[in-house]
Amino acid sequence: MKNDESQNEIVHEELPAEHEDSLISFLHKVIRLAIKALAILMVAIILFGVADVVFVVYQRLMEPPVWLLEVGDIFQIFAAFMVVLIAVEIFINIRLYLGTNILPIQLVIATALMAIARKVIILDFDTITPEYVFGIAAVVLALGVSYWLVQKKVKQPWS
Numbered sequence: 001m002k003n004d005e006s007q008n009e010i011v012h013e014e015l016p017a018e019h020e021d022s023l024i025s026f027l028h029k030v031i032r033l034a035i036k037a038l039a040i041l042m043v044a045i046i047l048f049g050v051a052d053v054v055f056v057v058y059q060r061l062m063e064p065p066v067w068l069l070e071v072g073d074i075f076q077i078f079a080a081f082m083v084v085l086i087a088v089e090i091f092i093n094i095r096l097y098l099g100t101n102i103l104p105i106q107l108v109i110a111t112a113l114m115a116i117a118r119k120v121i122i123l124d125f126d127t128i129t130p131e132y133v134f135g136i137a138a139v140v141l142a143l144g145v146s147y148w149l150v151q152k153k154v155k156q157p158w159s
Contacts, residue, residue, distance in 0.1 A: 042091040049084035056080045082118035
């Protein structure tokens with residue numbers, strides 16, 4: 001990947017493979033190995049999540065009345081889909097962290113937006129308090145503004 005001056009502003013060196021202290025260098029390598037293990041585990045979770053989505057869809061379609069979905073069923077299916085999509089976004093964050101020298105701030109904020117969107121989609125307005133709704137609204141607003149500001153400031157190489 002080309003390393004020009006605009007990218008130098010966002011280059012991170014938290015875990016350099018080479019460090020003047022051999023212990024720190026070894027620990028950085030161990031942490032990078034742990035991050036690779038997390039990536040492998042995330043792929044396994046994504047596959048289990050896809051199987052869960054298939055199971056949830058099958059369950060909802062087989063319940064009487066067969067092949068008909070109610071609004072609540074559709075929300076549960078959406079929630080199952082969103083969990084898998086969030087897991088995919090987290091995997092992409094891990095992969096970008098390992099594969100580039102770029103800190104994927106915009107992608108991290110987008111992942112958080114997707115997670116909070118999932119929460120909004122499955123909200124049960126019969127059981128939540130107004131304070132909870134205001135709290136969710138504040139988080140959505142803060143993340144939206146953050147995303148807009150980061151997108152305006154930095155053009156990411158993967159977008």
